[in-house]
Amino acid sequence: MTDFESITDRPSCQFDKASAVTERDTALAIAAIRAECSSTVISADDCERCGAEIPIARQIAVPGVQKCAPCTHRAWLAAKGVRRG
Numbered sequence: 721m722t723d724f725e726s727i728t729d730r731p732s733c734q735f736d737k738a739s740a741v742t743e744r745d746t747a748l749a750i751a752a753i754r755a756e757c758s759s760t761v762i763s764a765d766d767c768e769r770c771g772a773e774i775p776i777a778r779q780i781a782v783p784g785v786q787k788c789a790p791c792t793h794r795a796w797l798a799a800k801g802v803r804r805g
């Protein structure tokens with residue numbers, strides 16, 4: 721057994737924890753995108769949050785989109801409990 725194997729075999733290994741968090745966050749992000757893409761609502765021309773114009777490419781790529789990309793990202797971070805100073 722190499723040193724690397726002995727480290728990663730420990731149940732409390734930081735690598736395992738980080739990997740689990742990344743996997744969970746990725747699954748949540750994919751679920752949020754799928755939910756947004758399955759909408760039957762007509763895409764908005766302007767962001768409901770900040771009023772910025774939503775590019776037509778985003779309206780087509782994300783059916784039913786109501787927010788611009790930055791506001792969607794900020795909402796996603798807020799939902800995860802991430803706060804910025």
Ligand SMILES: [Zn+2]
Pocket residue numbers: 767768769770771772787788789790791792
């Ligand atoms: Zn916005």
